[in-house]
Amino acid sequence: MKILIIEDEKQLVKSILLALRNEGYVCEVAYSAAEADEKIVLFEYDCILLDINLPDGNGLNILERIKDNKKTDGVIIITAKNSLDDKVRGLNLGADDYLAKPFFMPELIARVSAIIRRKRFDGSNKVVFHEIAVDLLGKSVNVKGKELDLTRMEFSLLVFLIANKNRVVSKNAIAEHLSGDDAELLDKFDFIYSHMKNLKRKLTEAGSEDYIKTIYGLGYKFST
Amino acid sequence: MRLLQVNIRGLLLYSVVLVLISIPVSLFSIQAILAEEVDESIAHQADQFLTHIKSFEYLDDLETDLKVLDKLSNNIHIRPADNNKFVNKDYQTTSLYDSIEHAVRPFRQMSSHVLVKGKPYILTVQMSLVDNNDLVMAIGLVQITVSVLLVGGLLFLNRSLSKRLWKPFYKTLDQLKAYELDKSESIAIESSNINEFNDLNKTVSHLTERNRRVFLNQKEFIENASHEIQTPLAIFQSKLDTLMQSPNLSQMEADTIMDLESTAQRIARLNKNLLLLSKIDNEQFLQTEPVNVDEIIRSQIDSLAPMAALESTKITAELATLTIYANKTLVEVLISNLLHNAIRYGAKKETIGVTLNDKRLSISNIGVARNMNIEQMTQRFSKESSDPNSSGLGLAIVKKICDSCGYKLEYSFSNSTHIFSVNF
Numbered sequence: 001m002k003i004l005i006i007e008d009e010k011q012l013v014k015s016i017l018l019a020l021r022n023e024g025y026v027c028e029v030a031y032s033a034a035e036a037d038e039k040i041v042l043f044e045y046d047c048i049l050l051d052i053n054l055p056d057g058n059g060l061n062i063l064e065r066i067k068d069n070k071k072t073d074g075v076i077i078i079t080a081k082n083s084l085d086d087k088v089r090g091l092n093l094g095a096d097d098y099l100a101k102p103f104f105m106p107e108l109i110a111r112v113s114a115i116i117r118r119k120r121f122d123g124s125n126k127v128v129f130h131e132i133a134v135d136l137l138g139k140s141v142n143v144k145g146k147e148l149d150l151t152r153m154e155f156s157l158l159v160f161l162i163a164n165k166n167r168v169v170s171k172n173a174i175a176e177h178l179s180g181d182d183a184e185l186l187d188k189f190d191f192i193y194s195h196m197k198n199l200k201r202k203l204t205e206a207g208s209e210d211y212i213k214t215i216y217g218l219g220y221k222f223s224t
Numbered sequence: 225m226r227l228l229q230v231n232i233r234g235l236l237l238y239s240v241v242l243v244l245i246s247i248p249v250s251l252f253s254i255q256a257i258l259a260e261e262v263d264e265s266i267a268h269q270a271d272q273f274l275t276h277i278k279s280f281e282y283l284d285d286l287e288t289d290l291k292v293l294d295k296l297s298n299n300i301h302i303r304p305a306d307n308n309k310f311v312n313k314d315y316q317t318t319s320l321y322d323s324i325e326h327a328v329r330p331f332r333q334m335s336s337h338v339l340v341k342g343k344p345y346i347l348t349v350q351m352s353l354v355d356n357n358d359l360v361m362a363i364g365l366v367q368i369t370v371s372v373l374l375v376g377g378l379l380f381l382n383r384s385l386s387k388r389l390w391k392p393f394y395k396t397l398d399q400l401k402a403y404e405l406d407k408s409e410s411i412a413i414e415s416s417n418i419n420e421f422n423d424l425n426k427t428v429s430h431l432t433e434r435n436r437r438v439f440l441n442q443k444e445f446i447e448n449a450s451h452e453i454q455t456p457l458a459i460f461q462s463k464l465d466t467l468m469q470s471p472n473l474s475q476m477e478a479d480t481i482m483d484l485e486s487t488a489q490r491i492a493r494l495n496k497n498l499l500l501l502s503k504i505d506n507e508q509f510l511q512t513e514p515v516n517v518d519e520i521i522r523s524q525i526d527s528l529a530p531m532a533a534l535e536s537t538k539i540t541a542e543l544a545t546l547t548i549y550a551n552k553t554l555v556e557v558l559i560s561n562l563l564h565n566a567i568r569y570g571a572k573k574e575t576i577g578v579t580l581n582d583k584r585l586s587i588s589n590i591g592v593a594r595n596m597n598i599e600q601m602t603q604r605f606s607k608e609s610s611d612p613n614s615s616g617l618g619l620a621i622v623k624k625i626c627d628s629c630g631y632k633l634e635y636s637f638s639n640s641t642h643i644f645s646v647n648f
Contacts, residue, residue, distance in 0.1 A: 015466050081454075170468060172485050176489075
């Protein structure tokens with residue numbers, strides 16, 4: 001699974017590379033629009049992370065060229081300019097997702113994996129992890145063939161954790177993922193703790209192994 | 225008091241005082257001059273008369289003639305004098321019966337002893353003062369008329385002239401009053417033929433133009449700065465994530481990383497809100513569409529219910545349907561900020577009431593009394609709580625949205641209930 005990162009900020013690229021390679025993705029980097037143009041013509045990617053503000057050009061133009069070349073690459077726009085216009089334009093041009101800086105790494109990883117899933121499996125959209133099978137379209141979870149009764153929060157929590165398996169995911173990242181801007185109202189620990197407790201209970205009661213580990217002080221880890 | 229009024233008040237006061245003083249002074253002086261004139265004329269007449277009499281002293285029956293004369297003459301009387309009283313040129317003003325006009329009239333008369341043919345006589349010469357009085361009256365009348373015309377004319381002239389003269393000034397003033405740094409274009413000046421006003425206008429337009437440019441720069445700067453901060457923040461957060469993945473973190477290290485992450489998030493939120501404020505300022509939310517307010521409220525209450533439930537707070541809603549033409553993003557931010565506010569400052573285990581009817585949205589929560597009024601509350605970075613999650617910008621954004629969309633924001637507090645209302 002190949003990912004192209006088009007971003008001029010070297011430090012950010014370094015962290016993204018580290019995180020994505022850990023997830024087993026093959027990553028390439030373009031630090032400028034010119035470099036990116038070269039790469040998108042020559043290679044196919046499963047997912048492209050595209051920064052809109054590049055020193056030598058606007059990322060949206062690159063997006064146009066990607067779509068002109070009839071590439072099926074999934075594109076996630078990453079931008080410091082969180083403007084609605086850019087978002088609408090980007091999505092209209094055929095971007096698959098839009099992520100505003102600053103973002104949490106687990107969020108990026110979850111979005112990348114969602115896109116790759118969509119591109120790879122053409123909408124079948126099932127995630128299977130050992131005995132746990134998640135149907136992303138039907139929003140249902142099976143453990144050993146037995147369907148779990150999860151709340152909306154618990155469902156997205158599970159999907160988020162599976163996407164970030166074997167990584168520590170902080171409480172802040174989880175809260176932001178679950179409730180967006182409303183997260184600022186949360187006493188994160190209480191909020192996540194109760195949902196996590198219920199999710200763990202429901203999974204283990206259905207006979208699944210207890211994959212969700214509490215990392216003290218930081219957050220949680222879905223470890224295999 | 226207006227400048228013109230002060231100006232004319234001084235002028236008027238001066239002229240009125242002057243006129244009031246001048247009327248009696250001139251009347252009296254004219255009267256005095258006239259009286260002197262009359263006395264002189266009487267004395268002259270008497271002298272002339274005596275000279276004539278002297279030239280007739282050769283007549284034998286002059287005594288009889290004088291008697292006849294006394295009878296015939298109206299103004300000059302001469303009769304034998306009593307010896308015991310001697311007067312010389314005694315002037316008097318008396319009222320006498322005027323046989324011509326058949327009325328009692330003021331007269332000036334002079335009595336004097338004279339000797340005709342060695343015999344003492346009293347010569348009395350009279351002159352009517354009526355004509356003089358009429359003259360004085362006429363002069364006085366003219367003067368009063370002139371002064372009334374003077375004052376009235378001054379008033380009228382000043383008013384009409386100054387209205388015209390000061391027109392450019394008031395125009396500039398009106399423009400300045402209507403001037404809003406964040407909205408208006410620069411002030412268009414109108415040239416007048418008065419140098420001072422031209423100077424004023426030039427200065428004003430120069431000043432406003434410079435202010436506007438500084439303001440625009442500032443706005444742009446805030447937006448650019450907020451954008452520029454996003455990338456370093458993204459790097460910061462990504463590095464923290466990398467750090468988090470390292471195994472065998474001590475508890476202290478883990479705590480520190482969490483604190484850093486929370487702080488980074490706080491900066492990110494602050495930055496986002498600042499950016500939102502400056503975007504509203506920069507009118508980047510001009511696009512309007514039909515917005516279903518009750519639907520937005522309902523969906524936000526749905527997503528906020530879990531947060532409210534954490535504090536055992538219940539949200540009740542009584543919503544009439546309301547569709548307005550507005551920018552959807554702004555309406556969403558407006559409602560979400562008010563709801564956040566109610567949840568954050570509402571007392572635990574109480575109810576937050578949301579009502580929407582007659583284009584009026586009210587959000588009430590029970591809470592302790594605050595020392596702030598609405599102006600203070602809606603100021604940037606003014607907050608009473610030390611909650612690190614509160615940016616102090618929420619209500620400032622609400623106010624900004626209300627101002628920019630023409631909604632009215634109201635706040636009331638009674639029975640320990642805070643109510644924020646928005647009239648769409």
